[in-house]
Amino acid sequence: MRAAVIFMLVWLAGFLNPAQAAPQVVASIKPVHSLVASVTRGVSEPRLLIPAGASPHTYSLRPSDVAALHDAGLVVWIGGNAETLLAPTIASLADTPVLELGRIEDMALLPARRGGAWEKRGHAHDHDGDHGQGPEHAEQAMDTHLWLDPDNARAILEAVAERLAALDPGNAERYRANAAAAGERLDALEARLEQRLAPVRERPFIVFHDAYHYFEAHFGLNGVGSIMVSPDQPPGARRMLEMREAIRERGAVCVFREPQFRPGLVDTLVEGTDARVGTLDPLGADLPAGPDAYFRLLDRLGDALADCLLGENHQNG
Numbered sequence: 001m002r003a004a005v006i007f008m009l010v011w012l013a014g015f016l017n018p019a020q021a022a023p024q025v026v027a028s029i030k031p032v033h034s035l036v037a038s039v040t041r042g043v044s045e046p047r048l049l050i051p052a053g054a055s056p057h058t059y060s061l062r063p064s065d066v067a068a069l070h071d072a073g074l075v076v077w078i079g080g081n082a083e084t085l086l087a088p089t090i091a092s093l094a095d096t097p098v099l100e101l102g103r104i105e106d107m108a109l110l111p112a113r114r115g116g117a118w119e120k121r122g123h124a125h126d127h128d129g130d131h132g133q134g135p136e137h138a139e140q141a142m143d144t145h146l147w148l149d150p151d152n153a154r155a156i157l158e159a160v161a162e163r164l165a166a167l168d169p170g171n172a173e174r175y176r177a178n179a180a181a182a183g184e185r186l187d188a189l190e191a192r193l194e195q196r197l198a199p200v201r202e203r204p205f206i207v208f209h210d211a212y213h214y215f216e217a218h219f220g221l222n223g224v225g226s227i228m229v230s231p232d233q234p235p236g237a238r239r240m241l242e243m244r245e246a247i248r249e250r251g252a253v254c255v256f257r258e259p260q261f262r263p264g265l266v267d268t269l270v271e272g273t274d275a276r277v278g279t280l281d282p283l284g285a286d287l288p289a290g291p292d293a294y295f296r297l298l299d300r301l302g303d304a305l306a307d308c309l310l311g312e313n314h315q316n317g
Contacts, residue, residue: 022043022168023044023097024047024071025047025072025075026075026076027046027047027048027075028086029050030283030284030297031283031284031293031297032101032147033046033289034295035153035160036160039157039160041178041291049086055260056082056083056086057082057083057084060085072096073097073167075093076099077090077098078100078102078144078147079142082145102144106159107146107152107155108151110213110214110217112143112144112213117242118226145211145213147294148214149214149218150298151218153186153294154186157179157186158179161176162176185295192302194219196302197219197221197305200221200306200310202222203253203254204251205253205308206226206247206256206275207226207227208256208265209227209258212301215298219302224252225246227240227243227265253276253309254276255270255276255277256277256278256280257279258279259279276311278304279304282301283297284300
């Protein structure tokens with residue numbers, strides 16, 4: 001009887017001791033959360049900080065969010081230039097490990113582009129300039145939508161696995177094996193996307209805001225401009241006139257809206273032109289959070305671009 005009681009006390013102590021548990025990971029946005037969940041699969045489930053439909057530029061943390069950040073075993077985020085309102089709280093996490101993806105050594109970074117019509121391709125897709133410069137790249141000039149480059153996703157998987165392996169050596173091999181499996185899945189997806197997008201690489205298009213630079217550059221696509229600098233800065237009359245000119249002068253085949261914003265702006269822009277209307281979503285707002293979300297996000301981006309640019313199943317506005 002006494003032995004049974006001692007066994008029970010030892011078991012409870014191990015169960016209640018947080019040092020025995022895998023680190024609780026908090027990830028800022030859904031695509032990052034998905035890659036983290038791919039690494040922690042079978043060990044733990046990460047917490048998604050910014051809910052679906054909320055903008056990482058404007059989301060205000062709730063008290064429960066702040067508590068989760070302070071209690072986390074690891075916080076994974078893009079960085080302060082992308083998730084502005086998170087920066088002060090994350091800076092205050094004196095004892096919480098933080099992985100800032102914009103500063104990963106192998107992260108390939110692209111410069112932010114201005115809104116409106118862009119330079120002709122060759123300038124906008126210059127890989128010999130700022131691309132691949134890593135964390136020393138000036139943060140203010142960085143395009144923060146870095147997760148849309150599959151090579152960057154591989155870097156994220158590896159960095160998360162190695163950080164967790166250091167924090168939780170008992171599960172180190174599981175983290176690394178999960179990252180490798182997710183990388184193989186990414187290889188297969190990338191091959192499908194290359195094949196799907198090959199016929200439309202030369203076809204020009206305009207996006208709602210400049211969120212797709214990494215995807216365009218990786219797959220060699222021909223984006224020629226964005227309506228808005230960011231979703232939080234509505235375009236004026238001059239910008240709208242500029243973009244209508246760009247549709248005609250650059251022969252834009254499609255103009256892409258985003259589901260979180262009213263479609264009227266894009267419909268007005270394409271009225272009287274031959275441009276078709278499609279929809280792109282850089283965050284996968286309506287996708288269920290979890291390990292599959294990132295892969296479904298990229299797959300859907302590729303399909304949406306190819307369908308509209310080929311004239312298949314496109315929206316009429």
